[in-house]
Amino acid sequence: MNTDKGDRTARIENAVRLHAAPVLSYLARRVAEQEDAADLLAETLLIVWRKAAALPADDAEVRPWMFGIARKVLMHHYRRATYQRTLGDRLRSILAATPHAGFSDPTEYDDLHKAIAGLDMVDRDIIGLVHWEGFSLVEVSRILRMKEGTVRSRYHRARTSLRAELDQGSSPTGRAVNPRAPQVRDALAT
The missing domain is CATH 1.10.1740 (Rna Polymerase Sigma Factor; Chain: A)
Known part of the structure; x- marks a missing residue:
């Protein structure tokens, strides 16, 4: 030294x-x-x-x-x-x-945001990237570095889960408690 x-x-x-x-x-x-x-x-x-x-x-x-x-x-x-x-x-x-686009305003779509919050983090990302950011499932698979088939199946499962969660918010007559619920369900069906 x-x-x-x-x-x-x-x-x-x-x-x-x-x-x-x-x-x-x-x-x-x-x-x-x-x-x-x-x-x-x-x-x-x-x-x-x-x-x-x-x-x-x-x-x-x-x-x-x-x-x-x-x-x-x-x-x-x-x-x-x-x-x-x-x-x-x-x-x-x-x-x-900046105005909230689509269903992103939590004050108007509280039931949707609660349902989304109940999803797995990856499923939340997939739903958000498709419905709020406008990405295709192929693009989402690249963003998340997942196989396209995995993203498609997770997306389908997440949408099904969200629709079921939103349907639970309907009245016994089948009419939605939230008047915007059919609009949200329709968007999730596409």
């Missing part, structure tokens, strides 16, 4: 032992969630190890050096959080302005 490299490793280990707790306190006072402080400390220490060659020769400079790295990590965290909030706000405004 190179003595210079071994000396630098020992100095980094000593710096981490001495200064990790104060750096963690610094980060914890500046973030909303304490779990974020622990993640930011881990990121800071990773950078300290990667930049071991840049470790100041003067021991008195090591603490400010580590805090400088922690500050850069914290600034990156703030930028990332701001970007995520801005993106989330933009997406929410787009979704609010």
